[in-house]
Amino acid sequence: MSALAQGDRSGMFQIRIHGRGGQGVVTAAELLSVAAFREGRHAQAFPSFGSERTGAPVVAFCRIDDRPIRLREPIMAPDALIIQDPTLLHQVDVFSGLVPDGYVVINTTRSFEELGLSEFLARFRRERICTLAATELALKHIGRAVPNAALLAGFAAVSGRISLESVNAAIRDRFPLKIADANVAAATEAYNYVTQEMREAAHAQAD
């Protein structure tokens, strides 16, 4: 598509979230939109409309802009990807359309090398890509394998597009107190972990 055909939409930031039914993929997109709304921005979150059962691949989308968002097409050229389930990497073309300077957050305990992604990801900016053991954090804090809150915090840390406070506030808007506390704890640990990783990576590059 020509740049002109996009209209003046340079300020829009688009996030695509991949996961499986039951992992809170749609909720993640919705929480992200609430977090952006709390920061005074316009946001639109919507699922990949389908009657998906637990375990099926699910996609959800979130757009953030300073102006009202009218666009209703799915996000085909995301500025950021959140991948909630690494087993999707070789099943669905999750990286489809990712912009060259885009952000990627993958929920995994493994390295890019182990995932067989190091060559592919070399095309992108290393400091914008991170892995996060979000399911482990979820199990630790929440007791259930719902990695979405931790991954949103990871995205907040790696991109700086949204604050941890807003993510946590969105979580508290949504869930009853105890569940919210657990998710906030997972998110906060994830945020700190990714921030630390980024700092170390930056130091390594500087060295």
Place this chain on the structure above:
Amino acid sequence: MTYQPIRFYQTGTFTVGNRLLPDDQRSVQANMRRTNSLNSGHRACQGCGEALGARYAIDAAMEATNRQLVAANATGCLEVFSTPYPETSWQIPWIHSLFGNAAAVATGIAAAMRVKGRDDVRVVAQGGDGGTNDIGFGCLSGMFERNDDVLYICYDNEGYMNTGVQRSSATPPAARTNTTMPLGESAGNRFGQGKYLPAIAMAHDIPYVATATVAELHDLEAKVRRAMEFRGARYIHILVPCPLGWGHGSAETIKIARLAKETGLFPVLEAEGGKLTNVSKIKKKLPVEEYLRPQQRFAHLFRDPPRRDVIDRIQQMADRNILRYRLLEDVERRA
């Protein structure tokens, strides 16, 4: 009003002379203050059982509810003959929506009354066997299951009479209708498994279920009155012979209805909370032939040679009813 406490029985009928009874035993129909809910001047055929049944039932319901009654009516004969535009025979608030939704419309009315705090206003839904057994069955079952505060009355004339006499799932085996013609080897309507709605209603465990015929006015009125003592879903199934569709004389409606009961083909009973509480005993068991023979819809069974096989199967149905509902129990014990 004064009365003479004289006991007097007419001979040759089971009818009790109303005017000779004490006030509290008289029928609503015998009362000059009856509401005439379905007023005269409607367009029903001569001898219409449904018109009688509706008049008896709704007048009784009006008295039982202190005239705070609203009715929803399914499409069918009753609806068509009672409201030829721009006239109406209904002296009560009455709505006709569709063929298959009378129970649901009544649910809506009952909900509206509840939300308005009008607990005194009661709701009746009524329809024929087509609107009850067939096309309205889903809505009826839903109303039962939710136990909505509605009395549903089915006027069962065993077929689609409004559209010109076609078979419904309430049409008895061997009956001739325009879609079950006895041609060649066919003996009219096929023997299916039956679809006895009173039992289906009882299976919902609703507060009250009853059957009645237009032959027994006191019984019918008493059942409507009893039904109105309950809150929740109630069902009364009234057998209403149709001179047109059944092919009997218009003066024979009551007699045919009584024969349906006395042969055992139409059990007259009551149930509360899914349990049978009362059955009307057969006074003198009659063979089904006596019921079948006066009706043109069964005439093909009595040609030369008669279809004894079919008549026997119908007798078996009656015998099974007698056994299942103990319609003869007391008589047998006495014997």
Place this chain on the structure above:
Amino acid sequence: MLKQTEGSAAVAEAVALCRPEVICAYPISPQTHIVEALGRMVTAGRLAPCEFINVESEFAAMSVAIGASAAGVRAYTATASQGLLFMAEAVYNAAGLGLPIVMTVANRAIGAPINIWNDHSDALSQRDCGWIQLFAEDNQEALDLHIQAFRLAEELSLPVMVCMDGYILTHAYEQVDLPTQEQVDAYLPPYEPRQVLDPASPISIGAMVGPEAFMEVRYLAHAKQKQALELMPSWTDEFKRIFGRESGGLTHTYRIEDADTVVVALGSVLGTIKDTIDGMREQGVRIGALGITCFRPWPTVAVRRALADAKRIVVLEKSLAVGLGGIVSNNVAASYAGSPDLVHTVIAGLGGRAITRASLHQMFGQAVEGRLEPVTFLDLDHAAVERVLAREREQRRSGPIAESILRDLGVVGARIG
């Protein structure tokens, strides 16, 4: 109050603020979240007095609403797709009886093949049922239209259907301005029925009407529905005064002042169309859009006025009149003073097929250059269609068409766009 929330939740809030007294619920995607939310409000006592009834079918849902409305209370339900078809007989009946029921239709395709995604086939199949039909472009408008719908329905004693795109709007989180109870109460007076089932003054509703009067009854339905064409625009000032925002009216125009090409559409796709138009405007293309908010009654005068200076018209619709082409385009052509040859039909987004700026840009470009066919199926996979047709020519038992197409495409539901 500004809130970031789901479209269904926003609509449920709006409906609750309208104080419905009977709500009938039967689940069908994608309207389910709306009645779920309303059910929670009733159970929690937030919405009272109100009877929330879980019915056994959509046919029963509309029938219960008919009974409730005829008994003089405000009745609401919601449905979609097959559900709307299943209740169709009662939908016509509610209109014929003149009962002011409000219903949300979360627009969804109609099977077979079964498809749960968005298009307008359901609502447009009921275009002649006698209901007023309003289409929302975004969730704010969906919310506002429900408040207007109750007032319109009760003023005219006619039912109103508020159509919002299934999933695209019902499941989208976006910012909405939720009104207060005081605002809604100021706009929407208590329901005062024109006819009511009341033992104190018995009437018969739903009598049989023969040839001597049926035409007159139908004419009145037509004449009454057309009154909405005057009422809706006349209420926009009042709405703005009370709620502080523009909403309502029959149509909305976008950059049509000097437009040679005007795109006509209903519902949420207008947003994507507007973004595409902005892009083309930057290239100097004189193109604009006309959004139809009120589809029934059809706003003939407003459409004619909006299209008066257009040299070509593209009607983009999420519906198909099989054997003809467009449904909306037929209505537009009848309102366009110019040659019907200049009205192009574009069938798009059926069964949830994404309508992208890229495709719209290309197609609008063709229209501007005069290269657009009279009827176009946007992003149709011609090769896949050809393969099925070829197979049918080759063998008698070619199998079910839907399975045939899916086998050719090889994957189910794996595409993002």
